[in-house]
Amino acid sequence: MQSxxxxxxxxxxxxxxxxxACAHLGSLNFGERVHKYVEEHGYGNLLKIRNSLIVMYSRSGSMEKAYRVFCDTSEKNVITWSSIISGLAMNGYGREAINAFKEMQREGVAPDEQTFTGILSACSRSGLVxxxxxxxxxxxxxxxxxxxxCHYGCMVDLLGRAGLLDRAYNFIVNExxxxxxxxxxxxxxxxxxxxxxxGLGERVIEHLIELKAQQAGDYVLLLNIYASVGHWNKVADVRKLxxxxxIQTNPGCxxxxxxxxxxxxVADDGSHPRKKEIYAMLEEIGTQIKIAGYVANMASELHDLDVEEKNGALSYHSEKIALAFGILATAPGRTLRIAKNLRICVDCHDFTKVLSSxxxxxVIVRDRNRFxxxxxxxCTCNDYW
Ligand SMILES: [Zn+2]
Ligand SMILES: [Zn+2]
Structure with missing residues (x-):
């Protein structure tokens, strides 16, 4: 830490x-070093620092440590409360976030917009309609x-995830x-x-086109909607379009x-110096988890057209490769932490669940949206992401 x-x-x-910066990158190791440094140099009790520590630990997926800092903070302000509520929300602890919110009210701290963004996203992510x-x-x-x-976004997410799609649509249009x-x-x-x-998916795409805001990811979502109901002609149409x-898609990483x-x-990565061992491990994992009941869901998600999907059954999404490397390179029992730049797909999610047992x-995965x-x-998301 010194220069x-x-x-x-x-x-x-x-x-x-x-x-x-650590919170942004989800860099737990470095964040812990900064934590140690601030404790040793007498900054550890400054409220701003403590609030930032809560955010850093939450965003690195280490909720226990975030909670410990929170509990050890005697004078909590609205930012302290909002930080822990958002952290719990992001990590899938919806009920705990609601309890923290109630405690905040009992303590007489008035919530602000930020607090409500946290608590509403806690409800939507945990399906607490x-x-x-x-x-x-x-x-x-x-x-x-x-x-x-942001608050409206949480409400649309809440209704939409719960399957109340028409209500969510009416909420956007009317409320x-x-x-x-x-x-x-x-x-x-x-x-x-x-x-x-x-049908609704197609209507939503029209709204995005109207706003001139459609991105590659939107088409990929539409593609997945068609694929999930077996409309392969439409899948082909969207691809052609x-x-x-x-329209360039982001490579998964x-x-x-x-x-x-x-x-x-990256998917089908051949660049790592230990690639031979990694692929051998991937095969070994594949055998083990199949015995435990995992069935590959090949048609599940087509999120990365150019790279991740091209090779069909032989293709490995980047998170699987990273996990194989993790199993290989760390001691048994150690927690594996990975970060993915896109949303994790259904198949990789199933794969990771079985692997964890x-x-x-x-295994802690930070994807584009959540932990x-x-x-x-x-998984703490209860298959709901
Ligand atoms: Zn995947
Ligand atoms: Zn999950």
């Missing part, structure tokens, strides 16, 4: 910035806060007092994928931090 060549030591502002609807009312009527586009942006429509499109709503319009070094994997590992904590064959 001996300049004779300088990081001050509290630098530490805050470092913690923010009634609680979410009533908290949306609490926000508007009890605390007289005007909902912003929003701000204009729906692309994110709102995209949220509904995600719900259409989960619940295989073809994507080719014509030269997974990273894993190991002993301070970041290892990066067969190999007795906790998945896999343990004993289950």
């Amino acid at each position: 001996p060549e300049y004779g300088l030591e990081p001050d509290e502002i630098t530490c805050l910035l470092l913690l923010q 009634d609680e979410g609807i009533s908290l949306f009312d609490v926000m508007r009527f009890e605390y007289e806060l005007t909902p912003n586009v 929003m007092i701000v204009l729906p942006d692309a994110t709102i429509w995209r949220t509904l499109l995600g719900a259409c994928r989960i619940h295989k709503y073809v 994507m080719k014509e319009r030269e 997974t990273t894993m931090e190991l002993n301070g070094k970041i290892h990066e994997f 067969v190999y007795n590992r906790v 998945h904590h896999f343990r004993y064959g289950r």
Whole structure:
């Protein structure tokens, strides 16, 4: 942490910035070092630092540590509470987030917009529909806060994930007092994928096109909706359209931090120095988890057209390669932490669940939207993401 060549030591502002950077990258190892440093240099009790530590640990998927910092913070302000609530939400602890919110109210700390973004997303991510609807009312009527586009987004997500798609659509069209942006429509499109709503999905794409906001990921979602109901002609049409319009998809990429070094994997990766061992391990894992009941879901997701899907049955998404490397390179029982730049697909999610029980590992995956904590064959998202 010191910069001996300049004779300088990081001050509290630098530490805050470092913690923010760690939170952004989900870099637990480095974040822990900053934590140690601030404790040793007397910054550990500053509220700003403590709030940043809560965010850093939450975003690195280490909720126990975030919670410990939270509990050891005697003077909690609204940011402290909002940080822990958002952290619990992001990591799939919906009930705990609601309990924290109630405790905050008992302590007499008034929630702000940020708090409600956290608590509403907790409800949507954990499928707590009634609680979410009533908290949306609490926000508007009890605390007289005007909902912003994030709050509306949470509500659309809440209704959509719960399968109340028409209600979600009506909510957007009739109840929003701000204009729906692309994110709102995209949220509904995600719900259409989960619940295989073809017609509504097509309507949502039209709204996105109208906003001139459609992205590669939107077409990929639409493609997956068609694939999930077996409309292969339409899958082909969308592909053709994507080719014509030269819409580029992001290649899927997974990273894993190991002993301070970041290892990066892409689908069908042949670039890692230990690739031979990795692929042998992948095969070994495949055999083991098949015995335990895993069935490959090849048609499940086509999220990366160019790379991830091309080779059909032989193709491995990058998170599987990263996991094989993790099993290979770490001691038995160690927690595996990986980060994926896209949403994790159904097949990789199933794969990881079975792997966590067969190999007795906790696996923490940070995907584009949230954290998945896999343990004993289950995931904290309850297959709901
Ligand atoms: Zn996958
Ligand atoms: Zn999950």
